[in-house]
Amino acid sequence: MAHSLIPPLAKMDMKGDQVSNWQFFKASWQNYLVATELDKKDTSIHVATLLTIMGKECYEVYENLPLTEEQRKSPQQILTSLGAHFDPKRNVVYERFMFNSCKQEPKENIDTFLNRLRKLATTCNYGALLDEMLRDRLVIGVVGNSIRARLLRESSLTLQKAIDICRSSEQAAIHLQQMDPVEAETAHFVKNKQRTQKSGKASKPPNMNCKYCGKSHSKGKCPAYGTTCSKCQKRNLYAQVCQTVPNDSHRNLHRSSTKWMETKAAATKASIQCSQSPSSNTLLS
Incomplete structure (x- = not known):
């Protein structure tokens, strides 16, 4: 028989997001019924197959459900009760908030984004407005002002x-990248720069005004490395950017040196003037 080639249905996954896991298991079960032609057989076979396939952990949940003996003979009643356990009634306001907060991620393609929107919309009860709500959210949440403007x-x-x-x-962006990677990269840079300027957060080049040399350079390329500051004698530092304040002994030494030079200059000047005066020449004669 053709249905003998169909692989067995996976058990209910009890880890992670049980709401999504249950929805997947239930949909898989409905397809499995048709594919194996179980839907043409007695409901007792449906129940026995369902309880066998669901797995041990899910079966333990089933055993503790408040079902009568008659209800346990109905596969639809079992599915409804399990659904109420794994997927309880949700707050529609919150579900719509989650839907209307959804935005496309920077590296997420449009189909993945749309699939996330559809999944969130399943619990929003939009009814006949579903397509309009998906359209509006797509326009608002899509990445890129150029695409939004076109929409x-x-x-x-x-x-x-x-x-x-x-x-x-x-697809056009992908083709542009393949045809001219440099132009595409430039366009990407300009877009990021415009976005940065719009947000008011200008990026600052790395290592501007290095405190060791006072220049701009890449990391690990400081020209002051290996030099000695003439002011403070510290290594790897230029004197023109040195912030060290001289101590008192250095100040006093500087003052003494300056005063001695001034005194010596004055004495030399006085000696020259004395030797050139007439009175000194008369006395010498």
């Missing part, structure tokens, strides 16, 4: 049209 230019934008525009823009 807003459409006077009659539908969900499918928004998806097509986002996909084509995404």
Whole structure:
């Protein structure tokens, strides 16, 4: 038989996000019924197969459900009760908040973003407004003002049209990168620079005004390395950026040296003037 080639259904995963795990298990079970033609057999076989496939941990949950003997004979009743356990009633306001807060990640492609939106929307009870809400969230949450501007230019934008525009823009960016990597990188740099300027947070080049040499250089390339400051005698420091204040002994030594030089200069000047005066020449004669 053809259905004998169908692999067995995986048991209910009881770890991680049990809501998503239950939704996946339930959908897989419905498909498994049709694929194996179990849906054409008696419900007692449905129940026995379901209880066998769900796994030990899920079966323990089933045993503790408040079901009557009659209800335990109905596979639909079992699924409904398990669903109430794994996926309890949610707060619609909070679910819609999560949906309306969803934004595309910088390196996330449009299809992955759209899939996240669809998953969040399943618990928002939007009903007939679902496509419009997905379209609006796609426009608001998509990365890149250029794509958003293109979407807003459409006077009659539908969900499918928004998806097509986002996909084509995404493919165009990929093709540009492959055709001219340098131009694409430049465009990316300009976009980041504009975003930085808009946010008011200008980036500062690394190692500007190095405190050891007073110049700009890359890390580990300071020209003052290996030199000795003439002011403080510290290593790896230029004197022109040295902030060391001389102590009292250095000040006094400087004052004494300056005073001695001034006294010596005055005495020399006086000696020269004396030797050149007429009175001194008369006495000498």
